[in-house]
Amino acid sequence: MSIIDPNLGKGAGKASSSLSTGKIVENAADLSGLTDKLSNLEDQLADKLSDLTAPVQEAVDKAKKAVDTAKNIANQAQEIKKIIPGDLTTLPNGLITPEQYAEFKGLNSLIATYGGDPETNLANSHIVYSKITIGGERVLADSHFVVEIQQKAAEHDTFTIKCSAEAIDGPKAYPMEKARNYLGKRTTIQMIQFGAPAFIFTGIITDITNERENGESRLIFTGKAPTILLENGLDSQSFENLDLAGIIKNATAEYPQDLVQWDIRPIMKEKLLYTVQYRESDWDFVKRLATRYGEWLGYNGQQIVFGGYGGKTVEMVEEQDVYDCKLRMQLVPQKFNYMAYDASQAEPHMVDSDSVPITHRLVNPFQQHAIKASEDIYSKVPTSLYNHSLLEGGRPELKDAVKRQKLKRQNVFFMEAKTNNPNVRLGDIIKLKAWMPGHKIFKNGEVPLESYKIIEIKHFHDITEGYINEVVAIPMDNEVPPYMDEDAIPLCEEQSAIVTDNNDPQGMSRIRVQFPWQKPTGGQSPWIRSITPYAGNGKGMHVIPEIGEEVIVAFESGNAEKPVSLGAMFNGKGKSGHGGAGNYKKGLQTASGSHITFNDQVGDMTLSDQGGTVMNFDGAGNSVISSKEHITLVCGESRIDMLKDGTIxxxxKDIGVLGSTTVNVGVGAGENINSGIGIEANNVNICTQNLIQTGTTEVSINSPGKVTVGSKEETTIVGGKVKIN
Structure with missing residues (x-):
C-alpha cells in the first residue's frame, strides 16, 4: 500500500516545465533518494499495522467461532427439548433410555466444556457426578476427568482416574511435579446422586503415568483396593485348632486398622485342626481359604468382607435402571462320590452327594431348570479321592466337604446387566424386575425376575457421558461362590524339621515336628505318622526319633497340611560315630548309649550298653561276655552268679560236674589248678568204681570223731613204715 498522493505527480509535472535541463537532472537525483526513504518508511508502517491488526483479527475469528458454537448448542438444545420436555434435572430416577441418552449426550458436555464444579451445578440432581479425594485433598473439582472402577469377588479391585496433566500439576509444570506426591496415597471416589453419596470406594494409588499424545499431556492414576497391602511378600506360618475367623485375624493382625478394615463373618464355624500358610502372601492365603472352604470374599468399597450371604438389596427395573440384560444357564454335573482314608480308624469312608441334604430351597426357576437338566443328562456318578486333610474329624468332615462341593455345583445360572444405578456394590443384591406393561398379575408392569448377588461389577463415569455400570450376578440363594475349589491346598516340598514330641497318646508311633519357618511363632505340626520298614497290629519296628533330632518330612499329595516323616537324619551336631574308610562299620545306637555294631572287615558283632557290659562274637566262632560288675545266668530255679571280685x-536243685576224660577242680592260679581243694559240707559222699587218693608229700585223714576204714574183702595198708597207734 502506497502513502503518496497520486495528485502530487500531476502538480510536479507542471512545475517542471519551466526548469532547465540541468535543474531537472539535479532535482531528479534528489527525488530518487526521497523515493527510497519513502519506500522504507512505507514497509515499516506496513509491519506495524500488521502487528496491530493480527490480534484484532484473531479475536474476531474467535468471536465468530463462539457464535457458531452457541448457535449449534442452541439448536441441539431445541432438538433435545423435542424429545424430553422440561428441565433435564427433573427426570425421576434417571429413567433415560439408550436412544434418548445418545441424542442428548451432547448436552452433558456443556459442563465439561465450560468448566464449573459439578457439586454446585448438579446439586440435588439425579445426574451422577464423581468426587475425588487423594490424601485428604479434594482434587479435580472443576476439571474434566474419567473414572473407572472394577470389582470382582476374590480379586483385587482396581480403579483408574484419567485427567489433563494441567489439572493437577498446573500449566507449564514439570512432568508429574505435583502428581508424583499422590503415589501411595489413600484415595476416595464418591459417586454422588441427589446430593448424597450413592457409592463410595476407597483405595490406594499404586501407579501414576504421564503420557503425551496429540500435543496434549494427561495423567493416569491407577490404584487398587486396600487388599493390595496384603501382597507384601511371601510368608509361612501355621495355625492350630482355630476357626476361619481366628485364623484371618491372626494372619492380618499387623496391618493398620485405618487402611485395612475387615468384616469377617464366615459361614463355616468349625475349628480346623491344622492350617498352613506356606510361601504365600497374606492375600493369597486369605483368598485360598475362601476358595477352599467356599466362603465369599470381596471388597465392598470400604471393607474387606469374608463370609456372609450378601450386602444391601437394591431394586432395579428393565428399561429404567437396566439398559441391557443377559440371562445365561449352563449344564454342570450334579452327582458324585467322595472317598477318604481315616488313619485314626484305619478305614476308608465314602459319601455320595445324594446322601447329603441341602437345607435351603432354591427359588430361582431358571436355576431349578438348569440343575434338573444337568441331573437328567449326566448319568455316571464318579468317585473322587478326598485327600485334602488329616481327616481327624472322620466321616462328618467328609460329609461337610461333599456339601460344599454340592452347593458349588448349583452355580448354573448367571445374570449380566448394564445399569445406570450407582447404588450397587460388589456383594449387594439386585432385586430385578422386568418391564412388561399390561401384565395380568402385576398391574404396574414390573414383573419380578428374582434376586441376584453381584459377583463382579465395573463402574464407569465421565461427566460428558454420565455414569454406567456392568454387573455379573448369580441367584441370591447360592450359598457357595462359583470359584470354590477343594483342591486349593498349600503346596509344599520335602524339607527337614525338628522333633518336638514323640509320646503319641494314641500309641501309633507318631511324632510332632517343628519346621524352621514355624520357629519364630512357636508353631508345630499335629501328630504325624512316620515311615517304618515293618508295622502292623502288635508287631512292627518301633524305632522313632528322639525329641530335638532332625527328620526329613514329605507331604501327601504335596499338601503342607498332610506331613509324614520319612526318617531321621544326621547333621553337624548329631553324628553317628560310625563309618570310616571302606564302610565296614555299621550299627544301631540308642540315646542311652546301648548299641549293636557290625564290623564287616573282620566279621564280628558286638552288643554293648552304657554300663560296660559287652557281648562279642568275633566271627571266628568265639564269643565273649564281659561285665564290669556282675553276670547272672538264670534258668528257672537254676542260677549262676559271677561277681567282679572273683566269686562264682x-x-x-541238682548240680553235676561231668568230664568225659578228666575233671580238674583246684584252688589257685595256673594252667592246671592243683594247689589246693577245699570241700566243706555236713556230709560229703564220694562214690566211684575206683578211688585213688594220692599226695606227693602227705595224705592225711583226720577227724575229731570216729574214723572208719573198712572193706568187704581185703584191706591192704602198705608203707615204708606202718604205724598203728
Missing part, C-alpha cells in the same frame, strides 16, 4: 555262685 552256682545254685540249683
Amino acid at each position: 555262685l552256682i545254685n540249683g
Whole structure:
C-alpha cells in the first residue's frame, strides 16, 4: 500500500516545465533518494499495522467461532427439548433410555466444556457426578476427568482416574511435579446422586503415568483396593485348632486398622485342626481359604468382607435402571462320590452327594431348570479321592466337604446387566424386575425376575457421558461362590524339621515336628505318622526319633497340611560315630548309649550298653561276655552268679560236674589248678568204681570223731613204715 498522493505527480509535472535541463537532472537525483526513504518508511508502517491488526483479527475469528458454537448448542438444545420436555434435572430416577441418552449426550458436555464444579451445578440432581479425594485433598473439582472402577469377588479391585496433566500439576509444570506426591496415597471416589453419596470406594494409588499424545499431556492414576497391602511378600506360618475367623485375624493382625478394615463373618464355624500358610502372601492365603472352604470374599468399597450371604438389596427395573440384560444357564454335573482314608480308624469312608441334604430351597426357576437338566443328562456318578486333610474329624468332615462341593455345583445360572444405578456394590443384591406393561398379575408392569448377588461389577463415569455400570450376578440363594475349589491346598516340598514330641497318646508311633519357618511363632505340626520298614497290629519296628533330632518330612499329595516323616537324619551336631574308610562299620545306637555294631572287615558283632557290659562274637566262632560288675545266668530255679571280685555262685536243685576224660577242680592260679581243694559240707559222699587218693608229700585223714576204714574183702595198708597207734 502506497502513502503518496497520486495528485502530487500531476502538480510536479507542471512545475517542471519551466526548469532547465540541468535543474531537472539535479532535482531528479534528489527525488530518487526521497523515493527510497519513502519506500522504507512505507514497509515499516506496513509491519506495524500488521502487528496491530493480527490480534484484532484473531479475536474476531474467535468471536465468530463462539457464535457458531452457541448457535449449534442452541439448536441441539431445541432438538433435545423435542424429545424430553422440561428441565433435564427433573427426570425421576434417571429413567433415560439408550436412544434418548445418545441424542442428548451432547448436552452433558456443556459442563465439561465450560468448566464449573459439578457439586454446585448438579446439586440435588439425579445426574451422577464423581468426587475425588487423594490424601485428604479434594482434587479435580472443576476439571474434566474419567473414572473407572472394577470389582470382582476374590480379586483385587482396581480403579483408574484419567485427567489433563494441567489439572493437577498446573500449566507449564514439570512432568508429574505435583502428581508424583499422590503415589501411595489413600484415595476416595464418591459417586454422588441427589446430593448424597450413592457409592463410595476407597483405595490406594499404586501407579501414576504421564503420557503425551496429540500435543496434549494427561495423567493416569491407577490404584487398587486396600487388599493390595496384603501382597507384601511371601510368608509361612501355621495355625492350630482355630476357626476361619481366628485364623484371618491372626494372619492380618499387623496391618493398620485405618487402611485395612475387615468384616469377617464366615459361614463355616468349625475349628480346623491344622492350617498352613506356606510361601504365600497374606492375600493369597486369605483368598485360598475362601476358595477352599467356599466362603465369599470381596471388597465392598470400604471393607474387606469374608463370609456372609450378601450386602444391601437394591431394586432395579428393565428399561429404567437396566439398559441391557443377559440371562445365561449352563449344564454342570450334579452327582458324585467322595472317598477318604481315616488313619485314626484305619478305614476308608465314602459319601455320595445324594446322601447329603441341602437345607435351603432354591427359588430361582431358571436355576431349578438348569440343575434338573444337568441331573437328567449326566448319568455316571464318579468317585473322587478326598485327600485334602488329616481327616481327624472322620466321616462328618467328609460329609461337610461333599456339601460344599454340592452347593458349588448349583452355580448354573448367571445374570449380566448394564445399569445406570450407582447404588450397587460388589456383594449387594439386585432385586430385578422386568418391564412388561399390561401384565395380568402385576398391574404396574414390573414383573419380578428374582434376586441376584453381584459377583463382579465395573463402574464407569465421565461427566460428558454420565455414569454406567456392568454387573455379573448369580441367584441370591447360592450359598457357595462359583470359584470354590477343594483342591486349593498349600503346596509344599520335602524339607527337614525338628522333633518336638514323640509320646503319641494314641500309641501309633507318631511324632510332632517343628519346621524352621514355624520357629519364630512357636508353631508345630499335629501328630504325624512316620515311615517304618515293618508295622502292623502288635508287631512292627518301633524305632522313632528322639525329641530335638532332625527328620526329613514329605507331604501327601504335596499338601503342607498332610506331613509324614520319612526318617531321621544326621547333621553337624548329631553324628553317628560310625563309618570310616571302606564302610565296614555299621550299627544301631540308642540315646542311652546301648548299641549293636557290625564290623564287616573282620566279621564280628558286638552288643554293648552304657554300663560296660559287652557281648562279642568275633566271627571266628568265639564269643565273649564281659561285665564290669556282675553276670547272672538264670534258668528257672537254676542260677549262676559271677561277681567282679572273683566269686562264682552256682545254685540249683541238682548240680553235676561231668568230664568225659578228666575233671580238674583246684584252688589257685595256673594252667592246671592243683594247689589246693577245699570241700566243706555236713556230709560229703564220694562214690566211684575206683578211688585213688594220692599226695606227693602227705595224705592225711583226720577227724575229731570216729574214723572208719573198712572193706568187704581185703584191706591192704602198705608203707615204708606202718604205724598203728
